[in-house]
Amino acid sequence: MQSVNSSADESLVFREPLTNKTCYEGEPISLECVVEGGKKPSKWYKGEEAVLSDNIRDDSKDQTYKLSILHATREDAGVYTVKIGNKITDVRLDGKIKIWKAEDDDSENFEKDIDKASLIFMTPKSLSNHLIDSAAVKVSIDMFTLIIFDECHHTHDKSVYNELMSYYRIAKYSGKTHRLPQILGLTASPGTNKAKDLSSAKDHLTKVMANLDVSELSVVKRNKEELLQYTSIPDKVPITSTTRKHDPLKDIIFRAMEYVEHKLNSRIVSNFLSEILHQNRDLYDALHNPPFQKTEVRYIQWIGETKEKVEHVLHKDTQVPRLLHACLRHLELYTECLEINALLEIDQVRDVIMQGYASESFASQSANTEEEREIVSKLRDVFAEIREIGRYIEGNPDIKAVIERIENAYQQLEEDSRFIIFVKTRATAIALAERLPGYLRSTYLTGSHKSVEEGGRPPDQQIDVLEKFRNGEHLCIVATSVGCEGLDVPQCNMMIRYRFSADEISSLQMRVQAEITFYVVQLQVILQSTQKEGQEVIVGTTKEFETEKKNIQRQYLMTQAIDEVSKLNITRDIAIAEKLI
Secondary structure, three states: OOOOEOOOOOOOEEEEOOOOEEEEOOOOEEEEEEEEOOOOOEEEEEOOEEOOOOOEEEOOEOOEEEEEEOOOOHHHOEEEEEEEOOEEEEEEEEEEOOOOOHHHOOOOOHHHHHHHOOOOOOOHHHHHHOOOOOOOOOOOHHHOOEEEEEOHHHOOOOOHHHHHHHHHHHHHHHOOOOOOOEEEEEOOOOOOOOOOOHHHHHHHHHHHHHHOOOOOOOOOOOOHHHHHOOOOOOEEEEEEOOOOOOOHHHHHHHHHHHHHHHHOOOHHHHHHHHHHOOOOHHHHHHHHOOOOOOOOHHHHHHHHHHHHHHHOOHHHOOOHHHHHHHHHHHHHHHHHHHHHHHHOOHHHHHHHHHHHHHHHHHHHHHOOOHHHHHHHHHHHHHHHHHHHHHHHOOOOHHHHHHHHHHHHHHHHHHHHOOEEEEOOOHHHHHHHHHHOOHHHOOEEEOOOOOOOOOOOOOHHHHHHHHHHHHHOOOOEEEEOOOOOOOOOOOOOOEEEEEOOOOOHHHHHHOOOOOOOOOOOHHHHHHHOOOOOOOEEEEEEOHHHHHHHHHHHHHHHHHHHHHHHHHOOOOHHHHHHHHHOO
16 A cells, blocks of 8 residues: 655655565565655654664665565564655555475475474474484474464374374473473364273373373363354254165176276286385285275275375386376276265266276376286276166166255255265266256365366365355355365255265264364354254265264263363373373
8 A cells, every 4th residue: 555645855756656565474575666856865664663673674775765674574564654855655564474385395495494484384294204313404393382283183093193293202301402382282073082981082082182292171161151052953864875776887896896906916016016025015015905895985095095105116117106006096986986876877977987998098008018908908898888787777766865855955945055965086076066956056076186187176176166155156065075174164054974974073073063174164064054953964874874873972972081081180191191102
């Protein structure tokens, strides 16, 4: 914002007046303007005070009047004024928080950048990589005054959070540092680690607290009644899934997956693994132990985890890592088809298989192993089989029940309706969004770890989808588990878990919690609806309902454990437990 006052020195004209500036903390910035006319006396002000600081230099000369701040801090933000002769112009300087990107982690200036920044956003693994003795740019944990762990319930066993805390414990008990950062953990629920009784739930809670070096739990007590005024428990509506009496398509896909898994144990792969076994045992174990249940979320997770392990051996061979990646892509495609078959119709399965075959057929043109060409040939056979049996496959009763439920709700609120449906895979989210009635103007919301071509949504697109959901351009969002991680979702009337299993923590987050940065943040909005209580519709099998029943039982144990531990003075117990970790 600029302004020019006084009319005394008419020979002075601001050819380039001061303009608003934004900078990162710790970085240099210059405020500059150019005037026409001769050299005039000048002075800089911040507010009403003249600018005087070793950190600030007045470099004004000739017709250029310049103020340089060598290392900007939050105290430097504000309105600056330069008075030249009898004319004045001002500018507003705003500060910005420095945000780390993953590609900056190996920067040689990492330590210097930390010194300059007041607040840093990092993944726990990124920081751990700079705390190890062999790090190219090593830092000490005592450089930080506060470390905040979001979703801190992950701080147990071999998690990256616990890995980071191990450096904290080393520093604490080594006696080599006199200052440690304060640790603050945030979570909607600490979980119970599948506890079956109160004692086990309390043990798990105290272990997480010990891992975080935390001896006090902060939970809503004094303002609990006020909190409850803004939250409510949604009506839970269970719908038992009705499977097809005859499902030959499922059998076709299972056989194809077994064929691809067999290729993971082929001679060429076994020879390669035997050569790298001493360095990459985790890849060997992963390839030899795929989950038995191919329709479970664990199988999808196994594919993703194994892909990451293959990345670490890409440089060791030109053939086998490529073959492994191809096999895992095919398995991922088949798992998507299994879910689409369970949730939608054969037409959607056929479309996904056709797109997958086109992509893999093109990729296999540069294949350097016979095994890769064979799995592409198998995919072509699967596509042909699905086309042949298509006319004999009965319709899916579950999708009909879901659409009927949505249509009934829409008739009550019409354009004020908002629906969110959770599914397991990106392909299902995309296919289901296309299958729903047109008046819903549905779209999908997926994570950003996949490319746009693979069905991923980068952060800017995620925000755009949510904004359009807010203003009614989309009345329905179909989301995967990571689709809304860290995002705030506006109010909606119905959330549907469509064959979407949740653990005890995410199940609770989807129902009642207020502090959520996980994918289940959506239901928080349902609970906050001021017009009408929302519905939580769960479409699942008997087994999935049994899992949800166990989740609720564990949530009850967790609530009891928090209540009892909160009343105790366990500082000494935590200190002892921490030393035993």
